[in-house]
Amino acid sequence: MLRKLIFPHTLIVAILTFILIWFVDLIRLNLHFLDPFNKGLKDYEVTDIVYSKLRDDRINLDERIVLVNTGKPNRDTLALMLNRIIDAQPKVIGIDLLLSDRKTPHADSALQACLKRYGNTVLGTRLDGYNEDTRQFEAEVDCDTFFCDHAYPGFTNFPANDTRTIRIFSPKEETKKGESLAFSVRVTKLYDAAASDRLLARDKEVEEIYFFGDADNFLQFEPENILDTSINLTPLLKDKIILVGFLGSYSWGDPLIDRHFTPLNSQYTGRNVPDMYGMVIHANVIKMILDNYYVRELSPLVNLLLTFLFTYFNIHLFYKIHHRIGVQYQFVTRFLQIGEIILLFFLVAVTFHFFRFKIDFALSIAALLLTFDIIKFYENFLRKRFTLLNNIPEVLPQKLKAKKTPPPPPQNSAGEKG
Amino acid sequence: MRTILLTLLSACFSLSLVSQTNSNPVVLHSSGQVQYFATAGAAPKKVYPGLQLQVSGKIRCLKGGSAKLLYQGKAYIVSGARTQDISEVVKANVKATQIGFTGRFFNFITESLQESESTEKLQKHHRRYMGKNSASIKGFSSKQFEIVTPLVLTGKLPAAKVTFKWRNTTGSGPYTFQLCDESGNIVASLLAKDTLVTLDLEELAMNFEAEYTWQVTRNDGKSSSAPMPFELTRQTQEKAQKDLEIVSSCDDCSDSEKRLMLAYFLEQENQFYQAADIYNAMLEKDPNSTLTRRLFAAFMARMNQLSEGEKLINSIPEEK
Numbered sequence: 001m002l003r004k005l006i007f008p009h010t011l012i013v014a015i016l017t018f019i020l021i022w023f024v025d026l027i028r029l030n031l032h033f034l035d036p037f038n039k040g041l042k043d044y045e046v047t048d049i050v051y052s053k054l055r056d057d058r059i060n061l062d063e064r065i066v067l068v069n070t071g072k073p074n075r076d077t078l079a080l081m082l083n084r085i086i087d088a089q090p091k092v093i094g095i096d097l098l099l100s101d102r103k104t105p106h107a108d109s110a111l112q113a114c115l116k117r118y119g120n121t122v123l124g125t126r127l128d129g130y131n132e133d134t135r136q137f138e139a140e141v142d143c144d145t146f147f148c149d150h151a152y153p154g155f156t157n158f159p160a161n162d163t164r165t166i167r168i169f170s171p172k173e174e175t176k177k178g179e180s181l182a183f184s185v186r187v188t189k190l191y192d193a194a195a196s197d198r199l200l201a202r203d204k205e206v207e208e209i210y211f212f213g214d215a216d217n218f219l220q221f222e223p224e225n226i227l228d229t230s231i232n233l234t235p236l237l238k239d240k241i242i243l244v245g246f247l248g249s250y251s252w253g254d255p256l257i258d259r260h261f262t263p264l265n266s267q268y269t270g271r272n273v274p275d276m277y278g279m280v281i282h283a284n285v286i287k288m289i290l291d292n293y294y295v296r297e298l299s300p301l302v303n304l305l306l307t308f309l310f311t312y313f314n315i316h317l318f319y320k321i322h323h324r325i326g327v328q329y330q331f332v333t334r335f336l337q338i339g340e341i342i343l344l345f346f347l348v349a350v351t352f353h354f355f356r357f358k359i360d361f362a363l364s365i366a367a368l369l370l371t372f373d374i375i376k377f378y379e380n381f382l383r384k385r386f387t388l389l390n391n392i393p394e395v396l397p398q399k400l401k402a403k404k405t406p407p408p409p410p411q412n413s414a415g416e417k418g
Numbered sequence: 419m420r421t422i423l424l425t426l427l428s429a430c431f432s433l434s435l436v437s438q439t440n441s442n443p444v445v446l447h448s449s450g451q452v453q454y455f456a457t458a459g460a461a462p463k464k465v466y467p468g469l470q471l472q473v474s475g476k477i478r479c480l481k482g483g484s485a486k487l488l489y490q491g492k493a494y495i496v497s498g499a500r501t502q503d504i505s506e507v508v509k510a511n512v513k514a515t516q517i518g519f520t521g522r523f524f525n526f527i528t529e530s531l532q533e534s535e536s537t538e539k540l541q542k543h544h545r546r547y548m549g550k551n552s553a554s555i556k557g558f559s560s561k562q563f564e565i566v567t568p569l570v571l572t573g574k575l576p577a578a579k580v581t582f583k584w585r586n587t588t589g590s591g592p593y594t595f596q597l598c599d600e601s602g603n604i605v606a607s608l609l610a611k612d613t614l615v616t617l618d619l620e621e622l623a624m625n626f627e628a629e630y631t632w633q634v635t636r637n638d639g640k641s642s643s644a645p646m647p648f649e650l651t652r653q654t655q656e657k658a659q660k661d662l663e664i665v666s667s668c669d670d671c672s673d674s675e676k677r678l679m680l681a682y683f684l685e686q687e688n689q690f691y692q693a694a695d696i697y698n699a700m701l702e703k704d705p706n707s708t709l710t711r712r713l714f715a716a717f718m719a720r721m722n723q724l725s726e727g728e729k730l731i732n733s734i735p736e737e738k
Contacts, residue, residue: 053526054519058491061444066467216486216493219467220447228466236468346523353519 007316008392009378014312017367017374045167046345046361047352051211051263054349059216064191064290065283066090066240068221069247070097075107081226081244082114088237094122094187096156096245096279100142108146115150122186123151124245127173137175152190154183156278158260159206164274165261168206169285171199184285191241195290208295210288210356211264215280217287220247241286245279297358304363311367314340318375333372340368443489443504445469450483455501462627473505478629480688499647501600501629564588564641565634569721573688574651577620580691584613584634584643592637597622600629609637619650626650655692658684674700678713690721708734 068085070078078097085093102108115121125148129138140153155173158166171185181189189196199207225231246258259274260281267273288294298306321336322329344361351357383389445467453462454469455476463469465477465485477496479485484497489508496507517525566585582595595615597606605622608615624630629649635642659676662683671679677696684693697714704710711734718727 049526054522056519056522059488059493060491061446061488216446216488220486221467222447222449224450225448225466228464230464231466236466342527349523350519 006396007319007394008396009389009394010312010316010319012389012392013315013371013375013378014308016378017311017315017370018308020370020374021363021366045263046348047358048263048265049345050349050352052266054353055213055264057213059213062212062218062283062287064240065286066219066221066237066242067215067247067279067283068226068242068244069223070244071223071248072246075103075111077223077227078244079107079110079114081223082111082118084226084229084233085237085242085244086114086118088233089239090120090237090242091239092120092122092187092190092241093118094124094154094183094241094243094245094282095151096124096183096243096282098124098126098142098156099144099147101144102146112146112150115147120190121151122154122183122190123148124156124183125153125180127155127157127175127180135174137173137180139175139177140180152186153180154186155180156183156282158281160260165263165265166209166276166281167263168208170206171204182285184282184289187241187243187282188286188289191286192290195292198292199289202294208297208358209262209281209285210293210295211262211284212287212293213284214264214276215247215283218280218283243279243283243286245277245282247277247279293356295356295358298360303360306359307361307363307367310364311371314368315371315375318371322375330372337368337372341365344368441490443471443473443487443494443508445471446486446488446493448483448485451480452483452485452496453478453480471504473508475504476501477504477507478502499629563644565593565636565643567634567643567646568723570690570694570723571632572646572648573690574653575619575648575691576654576689577624577626577650577652579616579618581614581616582632582634586613586636586641588641589636594635594637595632596635597630597632599624600631605630610634624650626652651689653687653689653692655680655684655696658687658689658692674704674707674710678710681713681717685717685720693717694721 068081070081082093082095099111115123123143125140126142127137127139128141130136131138140155143153158169160166169182169184171182173180173182185196185199188199219236226233258278260276260278261274262276262281265273265275317336318329318333321332325332344364348359348361351359445465447467448465452465454465454471455462455478456472457475462478465471471477471487473489477485477487478499478501479497480499482497484495487494487496487504487507492508494507496502564587566587568583571580571582584593586593591613592609592611593613595606595608595610596604597617598604605624606617627649629647631645631647633643633645659680662680677700681693681696681700684690684696694717697710697717700707700710701714711730715727715730718724718730
């Protein structure tokens, strides 16, 4: 069995391929002239295509989460809205606003009274002052104690690089005052403690966000809907999670406030228009935690092993084609490479779409692209230069098999005797 | 075995039918004034998120309002003052076929191939692709009509004598004035040699709260006005005055102040024509009232009659 699977030259070429990839990865050149191209692809993952192009765009309305747009209200209006919402007996209210200072005594007092009136309110905060040595933040800021003392805090930070695409969230962080929970986790904890416990039990520093869809997956109320006393809000909001925050306004000056890039962006490379409001991202995270719908990833070791096996059998396949068809080999393998890349992409898409399994095939694709050239380099240069390599057999010698196989039957010895 | 299979199939079929018939459109989002009519002639109901609608019902957005409906997994935006059948709005959904994952994947791959070819194509046949992008935004301009109509003659018009006016920017009459219902049937049509027509709307075969449009076309057919939507209202100035008193009574206010409040109230209620009537009557009574002139000028500016408003402001004598 082993003899049928191990081909020494294939193994050498596979190892050479991996050494080359490792070597290329080591060289860090600052190729400024490639920047326009580089920037476009810098923040790209194959699964982004699954989100933006292959996702089933049917909307599944979530019955547990309701979004309430504040527009850009004054605090008086916000207090009035909160009072109406509280009257409708929701289970949790998450206010995705940073009440970092005080405005007018009258409005602030009205807002504070709302928070005092209702216990299950979460207020947005911001983590500030990260210390690399202690791996701690200084504190949760941007929430005045006048309000925060009467609500649960939840930080609204999302880790993102300079291209600002939000893919992951941190469930909890350490501050000097102790543990802080993310806004979405805090809201979930108040709604369904078991669900948030499941998340925290995973004990992952960051979680990949599974995006169910945009704001259309949730009911969205405007301030006028909430303040309209002719609408009975109780059947619409009772026992639900109400997220109150900014979902856009008609103001021309700031149409992009609190809008972020997400993998759902229809431009999966070179994104230039943010596609999702922060509150909708929080809603997606909450839904993900409640539904226990986490993105799964293979461990780097398993991923490496899979990539190696893929590369190894691919090289063997190329060798086989080479031996069978000779000259047309180059032509066929190039087509095969394209076909395999599409197949790999299909596999990534299928596993992510149906099983939320994220497989990193980037290394496999790199290996696949290099395979043809490395085989040529090995056959035409290395084997000719280092004749020692020619002593290595194409397949493992029979001896290996003989060691493992039982001794031959006594038939022959009888013949010798005769 | 065959019977069991048939029973299972028919059960699945009937289940799918039931699930299809039971699903009703749900309002995902609404902004501004949106009305829902469960049946023809039923009283309008306010539309708000979470409200379940019947496919057989009708929907109408007023004052630039809009709504987003969710039906069978798809979202539909409704806007415009025209009363629309919900079945018409979601009709596309019934026809739409769901493409499976493999289909979407194949579409993406082939689409990518097409896109990759397009750089050369773009240069060679760039005119074909001109419609893809436009470095501008909608909203600041609309189609320019040579016959300009004032906004005062939209919204809610009284069931009384109404003078329809317009202004021709390029030529002169005669004109064809047409008043149509929402299905496009002509309610009134007449030839006018001047730029105004007075009609007693009470005498026409018109329904209250139904939507109508009026439009003017020059007889040579070269220019026309935009179709101006309006509806007929039962509300009179006297009734509006009573409504206003319920909302806010101002005992200390003078008569003229009360009239100005009424004009503003009518404007808020989309009864621009009656609001303009009040301002005109007040100016006739007291042509030197600075307050009335200023408020009327502001009203005119809001009604797309900026030049008339400016004239009115400029005619106010300077305060010493």
